[in-house]
Amino acid sequence: MTRPIRIAITGPCGSIGYSILFRIASGDLFGHQQPIELRLLARNTPESQSRLKGTMMELADCAFPLLAEMSAHTDEKELFDGAECVFLIGAQPRKDGMDRSDLLRANGEIFRRQGRALNERASRDVRVLVVGNPCNTNAYIAMRNAPDLKRESFSALMRLDQNRAMARVAEKLEAPVSGIEQVFVWGNHSNTMYPDIRFLRYKGHRLADQFDPQWQEEFIKNVATRGGQIIKARGASSAASAASAALDHMRDWILGSQGKCCTMAVPSDGSYGIPEGLVFGFPCLCPGEARYQIISNMPMTQEVRRRLEITRDELINEARAVADLLP
Numbered sequence: 447m448t449r450p451i452r453i454a455i456t457g458p459c460g461s462i463g464y465s466i467l468f469r470i471a472s473g474d475l476f477g478h479q480q481p482i483e484l485r486l487l488a489r490n491t492p493e494s495q496s497r498l499k500g501t502m503m504e505l506a507d508c509a510f511p512l513l514a515e516m517s518a519h520t521d522e523k524e525l526f527d528g529a530e531c532v533f534l535i536g537a538q539p540r541k542d543g544m545d546r547s548d549l550l551r552a553n554g555e556i557f558r559r560q561g562r563a564l565n566e567r568a569s570r571d572v573r574v575l576v577v578g579n580p581c582n583t584n585a586y587i588a589m590r591n592a593p594d595l596k597r598e599s600f601s602a603l604m605r606l607d608q609n610r611a612m613a614r615v616a617e618k619l620e621a622p623v624s625g626i627e628q629v630f631v632w633g634n635h636s637n638t639m640y641p642d643i644r645f646l647r648y649k650g651h652r653l654a655d656q657f658d659p660q661w662q663e664e665f666i667k668n669v670a671t672r673g674g675q676i677i678k679a680r681g682a683s684s685a686a687s688a689a690s691a692a693l694d695h696m697r698d699w700i701l702g703s704q705g706k707c708c709t710m711a712v713p714s715d716g717s718y719g720i721p722e723g724l725v726f727g728f729p730c731l732c733p734g735e736a737r738y739q740i741i742s743n744m745p746m747t748q749e750v751r752r753r754l755e756i757t758r759d760e761l762i763n764e765a766r767a768v769a770d771l772l773p
């Protein structure tokens with residue numbers, strides 16, 4: 447039998463975690479031939495432990511043939527021991543009176559600790575996806591605190607923003623989303639992100655200049671504020687769609703994106719004037735074997751450059767605000 451892949455997940459009982467667990471265990475991540483092992487983190491409180499116990503009882507009751515083993519952990523070093531694939535979803539939610547910088551610091555502490563634990567115990571070929579917000583900077587903090595791991599092992603989730611952009615384009619074209627390609631999102635997973643449809647293809651054909659500038663402006667705003675719209679309508683933040691995007695991201699990264707362009711927030715290699723190491727949303731191609739390449743030759747205009755600078759500067763400021771959490 448094929449050896450199970452060791453997957454570690456933080457925040458497994460939160461809304462996103464609860465949605466992703468069952469999909470991973472059913473084979474949606476690595477396919478229906480690949481057994482997996484799940485290592486799950488519970489905080490050291492009776493409520494957390496009990497929630498995780500109940501969730502694991504449900505996982506067991508699904509009798510998933512691919513779920514070879516699962517274990518609960520409170521210690522992050524134990525959690526990450528030998529982990530090959532890691533979803534960092536758990537994060538402190540923004541509380542009343544907290545601004546973005548308070549959240550940055552509160553969560554920064556978590557990701558510093560987790561970066562160090564990954565550095566010590568994870569597989570040297572681990573692939574880490576940070577979902578917990580502010581995800582780009584959390585990934586940056588974890589990466590910087592894991593100097594013995596490859597920088598390219600770390601990424602943050604912006605695939606949800608790409609999926610949202612593709613869905614809005616499909617609605618506008620009144621066409622199925624399956625034919626839509628070459629939509630991607632630059633920058634920070636925040637209101638400054640820049641969804642780019644200049645190279646949009648539908649069923650292989652370029653659809654340049656199909657959209658009037660006013661629609662494009664609304665589209666950019668709409669994608670950037672979609673999370674807030676969902677909270678307003680649903681009374682809770684995006685969960686199943688975030689879980690689904692996290693699966694898309696990790697599956698494409700590890701198994702390959704089949705020649706399709708996909709958005710990943712990854713450490714910059716200096717392309718497009720983004721400082722090296724900053725975790726920035728780029729258009730990427732994944733050739734398989736857990737690798738990605740930033741597409742570094744996308745044509746730029748003055749306007750696109752201006753938008754990239756805004757989101758870049760926001761990330762630079764976030765990195766400055768957590769400078770004391772970096773070694």
Ligand code: NDP
Nearest residue numbers: 457459460461462489494536537538577578579603606688
């Ligand atoms: P929930 O509030 O439902 O769950 C949060 C999880 O984080 C819980 O499992 C909780 O653990 C854990 N947690 C809370 N505080 C801490 C802490 N101090 N240390 C460690 N773990 C903690 O949140 P969601 O599942 O809805 O969202 C998770 C994260 O994903 C959030 O940061 C959210 O903003 C982000 N997100 C990112 C998106 C993206 O596209 N990048 C999209 C949508 C959300 P416990 O069970 O012990 O309480």
